[in-house]
Amino acid sequence: MKLPIFLDNHSTTPMDPRVLETMLPYFVEKFGNAASRNHAFGWAAEEAVENARKQIAKLIKADPKEIVFTSGATESDNLAIKGVVEMYKEKGDHIITSSTEHRAVLDTVKVLEGKGKATATYLPVDKFGMVSPEDVRKAITEKTILISVMLANNEIGTINPVKEIGKIAKGKGILFHCDATQGVGKIPVDVQDMGIDLMSFSAHKIYGPKGVGALYVRKKNPRVRITAQMDGGGHERGMRSGTLPVPLIVGFGKACEVCEQEMVKDTARLIAMRDRLEASIMKALEESYLNGHPTNRLPGNLNISFAYVEGESLLMGMKDIALSSGSACTSATLEPSYVLRALGVGTDLAHSSIRFGLGRFNTDDEIDYTVEKVVEVVTRLREMSPLYEMAKEGVDLKSVQWASH
Amino acid sequence: MAYSDKVVDHFNNPRNMGSFKKDEEGVGTGMVGAPECGDVMKLQIKVQNDTIVDAKFKTFGCGSAIASSSLATEWLKGRTIEEAQKIKNTDIVQELNLPPVKIHCSVLAEDAIKAALADYQKKSDGALTDAK
Numbered sequence: 001m002k003l004p005i006f007l008d009n010h011s012t013t014p015m016d017p018r019v020l021e022t023m024l025p026y027f028v029e030k031f032g033n034a035a036s037r038n039h040a041f042g043w044a045a046e047e048a049v050e051n052a053r054k055q056i057a058k059l060i061k062a063d064p065k066e067i068v069f070t071s072g073a074t075e076s077d078n079l080a081i082k083g084v085v086e087m088y089k090e091k092g093d094h095i096i097t098s099s100t101e102h103r104a105v106l107d108t109v110k111v112l113e114g115k116g117k118a119t120a121t122y123l124p125v126d127k128f129g130m131v132s133p134e135d136v137r138k139a140i141t142e143k144t145i146l147i148s149v150m151l152a153n154n155e156i157g158t159i160n161p162v163k164e165i166g167k168i169a170k171g172k173g174i175l176f177h178c179d180a181t182q183g184v185g186k187i188p189v190d191v192q193d194m195g196i197d198l199m200s201f202s203a204h205k206i207y208g209p210k211g212v213g214a215l216y217v218r219k220k221n222p223r224v225r226i227t228a229q230m231d232g233g234g235h236e237r238g239m240r241s242g243t244l245p246v247p248l249i250v251g252f253g254k255a256c257e258v259c260e261q262e263m264v265k266d267t268a269r270l271i272a273m274r275d276r277l278e279a280s281i282m283k284a285l286e287e288s289y290l291n292g293h294p295t296n297r298l299p300g301n302l303n304i305s306f307a308y309v310e311g312e313s314l315l316m317g318m319k320d321i322a323l324s325s326g327s328a329c330t331s332a333t334l335e336p337s338y339v340l341r342a343l344g345v346g347t348d349l350a351h352s353s354i355r356f357g358l359g360r361f362n363t364d365d366e367i368d369y370t371v372e373k374v375v376e377v378v379t380r381l382r383e384m385s386p387l388y389e390m391a392k393e394g395v396d397l398k399s400v401q402w403a404s405h
Numbered sequence: 406m407a408y409s410d411k412v413v414d415h416f417n418n419p420r421n422m423g424s425f426k427k428d429e430e431g432v433g434t435g436m437v438g439a440p441e442c443g444d445v446m447k448l449q450i451k452v453q454n455d456t457i458v459d460a461k462f463k464t465f466g467c468g469s470a471i472a473s474s475s476l477a478t479e480w481l482k483g484r485t486i487e488e489a490q491k492i493k494n495t496d497i498v499q500e501l502n503l504p505p506v507k508i509h510c511s512v513l514a515e516d517a518i519k520a521a522l523a524d525y526q527k528k529s530d531g532a533l534t535d536a537k
Contacts, residue, residue, distance in 0.1 A: 336443065
């Protein structure tokens with residue numbers, strides 16, 4: 001076993017060697033511009049791009065023509081939301097989204113609100129982090145032009161009832177955008193069955209290269225139109241100008257193909273490892289709380305709050321394991337995770353959360369080591385915690401008058 | 406964020422971690438911060454003849470908060486009450502090489518020192534009044 005261990009697969013993933021191998025010829029030998037229509041270099045590049053488009057479309061049950069390449073999911077979210085708001089401004093300006101969306105969605109919506117180009121409703125989530133389709137229905141107004149709800153949450157892995165939301169959107173003739181960055185390649189996605197009109201996802205979350213993503217844009221029933229956010233050569237059916245990064249796209253395609261072929265196997269392995277990690281930690285450490293949905297969540301996700309210890313100190317104690325925390329100390333702002341807060345997790349427990357993100361290349365040995373380390377470090381830090389001491393003495397921490405600073 | 410070697414050292418080998426009994430004679434206890442803010446420090450001093458002979462801490466917080474309080478106990482030992490009052494958060498920032506986002510940890514440590522000293526003084530004043 002090699003240290004450090006990477007258990008932060010929601011942030012990014014290592015590239016699959018099979019993906020890298022597929023990409024290599026497209027740097028030096030087959031370097032053509034896919035938009036060059038009149039020579040062999042261009043044709044080879046175009047062929048590679050179209051092949052990748054097919055591989056990507058197949059994974060999400062779309063038509064290859066419905067795939068628009070972007071630089072990543074953040075750009076896809078921006079393009080989808082700003083593009084729809086601009087294109088359909090005659091129809092209305094209201095957006096429905098949820099409070100646990102990724103910042104790429106929330107901040108985009110907030111910017112549009114700030115500029116007076118849109119109004120928005122931010123739906124709450126239940127204690128597991130799920131959006132209620134009924135809430136979506138109730139939030140719809142005559143001015144609603146877009147519903148944007150994520151497939152699976154990046155912190156807690158909770159999977160939303162996207163199909164039900166898609167059905168409601170369709171029934172009302174409202175476009176449905178889904179940020180599926182954490183879900184595509186991990187769980188089955190079918191844009192037809194789920195009633196999705198626009199969908200963002202990226203390659204580096206599924207063992208592909210960084211710097212490339214896609215926006216699925218439905219072509220019929222309805223034919224979705226978006227206003228381009230960048231002017232230029234009119235690539236990607238006029239929706240996203242810019243020379244296509246052929247090697248990245250080839251890698252993206254291959255990554256999707258591998259995910260499609262190995263999803264069943266990967267999922268079974270990940271769930272077994274994740275459940276073992278969860279059970280072992282919970283058994284060894286009292287007052288550890290699971291954040292998110294107990295079953296309806298991404299196979300590789302495990303988010304736990306360890307009462308009485310602070311997240312960043314936990315990460316520091318486990319420096320040979322790459323993890324992430326909802327603690328404020330790990331973010332630029334002074335607030336702990338807004339996702340955990342939206343679930344109703346107390347600020348104190350939000351500060352104490354750790355996200356384990358398992359991926360294709362983690363091993364059983366790594367899980368064993370992680371369990372051992374987590375138990376050791378949480379125990380040590382609890383010994384050091386005045387809160388743990390007080391709780392052990394029977395003090396109700398909620399009744400204490402804290403001298404806040 | 407990269408931690409300074411000194412923060413890492415205090416985090417891995419905390420000095421004077423633990424507790425005194427609060428009602429023990431000569432013990433002053435300071436508890437500052439709040440769980441909602443992500444850091445709570447408990448700092449205790451044991452005083453004999455106006456000199457701090459021992460100090461202990463327990464901290465819920467990030468590595469820098471733990472290091473700041475650990476360092477504070479080291480500095481408190483052997484000082485008189487008057488000398489202890491002079492410990493400033495900026496001294497802690499300098500010693501631990503804390504980055505700007507972690508300065509609040511040093512402020513909290515200074516507050517904890519002040520609170521422990523105040524508690525000791527309140528207790529000893531009370532003892533004097535009782536004696537009269």
